Amino acid sequence: MPELPEVEIVCRGLNEAFVGHRLTGVIRRFGQLRWPIPDDLERSILGAPPVEGAGILRSVQRRSKYLLLGFDTGTLLIHLGMSGTLRRLPAQAATRAHDHVDFVFGDQVLRFNDPRRFGAVLWWAGTGAGAAATGSHALLRRLGVEPFSAAFTGRLMYEATRGRKVSIKQALLAGAIVVGVGNIYASESLFRARIRPTTAAGRISRPRYDRLAVAIRETLSEAIAAGGSSLRDFVASTGESGYFQLQCFVYGRQGQPCRICGTPVRAIRQQQRATFYCPSCQKA
Numbered sequence: 001m002p003e004l005p006e007v008e009i010v011c012r013g014l015n016e017a018f019v020g021h022r023l024t025g026v027i028r029r030f031g032q033l034r035w036p037i038p039d040d041l042e043r044s045i046l047g048a049p050p051v052e053g054a055g056i057l058r059s060v061q062r063r064s065k066y067l068l069l070g071f072d073t074g075t076l077l078i079h080l081g082m083s084g085t086l087r088r089l090p091a092q093a094a095t096r097a098h099d100h101v102d103f104v105f106g107d108q109v110l111r112f113n114d115p116r117r118f119g120a121v122l123w124w125a126g127t128g129a130g131a132a133a134t135g136s137h138a139l140l141r142r143l144g145v146e147p148f149s150a151a152f153t154g155r156l157m158y159e160a161t162r163g164r165k166v167s168i169k170q171a172l173l174a175g176a177i178v179v180g181v182g183n184i185y186a187s188e189s190l191f192r193a194r195i196r197p198t199t200a201a202g203r204i205s206r207p208r209y210d211r212l213a214v215a216i217r218e219t220l221s222e223a224i225a226a227g228g229s230s231l232r233d234f235v236a237s238t239g240e241s242g243y244f245q246l247q248c249f250v251y252g253r254q255g256q257p258c259r260i261c262g263t264p265v266r267a268i269r270q271q272q273r274a275t276f277y278c279p280s281c282q283k284a
């Protein structure tokens with residue numbers, strides 16, 4: 001499943017490849033994703049009658065795992081779901097199974113493929129394009145803060161978790177405090193912050209949350225850096241693991257020696273998800 005670092009790389013790729021270019025058409029082949037792809041998407045983007053500057057892609061931003069493509073007429077929301085990919089291809093490139101929709105930009109296309117169809121392509125009409133305009137969209141309204149925003153701090157996590165008995169790992173995965181901390185990143189960030197994943201979120205001190213905020217940013221930054229070097233010519237997600245070649249401290253290393261202290265790494269399950277930690281380095 002594409003995770004935040006992968007979506008961030010796609011966002012950067014879209015910025016480089018398509019911003020400033022003019023969309024000339026939409027080819028919708030299969031409409032049924034998580035929600036139906038609107039059948040009047042081309043008309044919505046270009047305007048009817050076409051507006052001044054119709055179709056020029058003004059901006060691409062990421063909010064959590066949503067890609068927000070801003071046009072003068074509104075914003076296209078794309079989510080890669082479990083298996084979605086976006087590729088930049090020559091307009092005449094042959095299609096394959098599960099190519100749901102093409103966004104045609106002259107002689108090249110941005111092609112959305114999604115075998116499992118949990119992805120989404122939606123239109124948000126509104127004045128002003130981009131993240132600010134879509135902040136009130138039902139899908140985006142309740143999301144936690146962005147991990148790289150100034151709003152994400154140890155203090156925020158500390159205040160949001162007072163009195164809460166849920167484990168810190170589940171609190172991170174829920175996405176209501178901070179977005180983008182997927183299963184691997186939760187285990188890795190908690191290791192770096194030396195916090196046991198089962199610890200009740202409400203029992204963690206402010207200094208430990210400060211450390212965790214730093215650890216989350218570092219872990220995600222490293223994954224993005226790894227992804228940036230693995231994707232070049234096309235805008236894509238691998239559609240496979242969704243995780244870049246992160247050098248893991250604990251994730252997937254059950255029974256192997258902790259890279260810091262040598263204690264065997266332990267694996268448990270929390271809410272049906274695998275959790276890995278070092279029983280010596282990480283304190284409850």
Ligand SMILES: [Zn+2]
Pocket residue numbers: 258259260261262263278279280281282
């Ligand atoms: Zn250790």
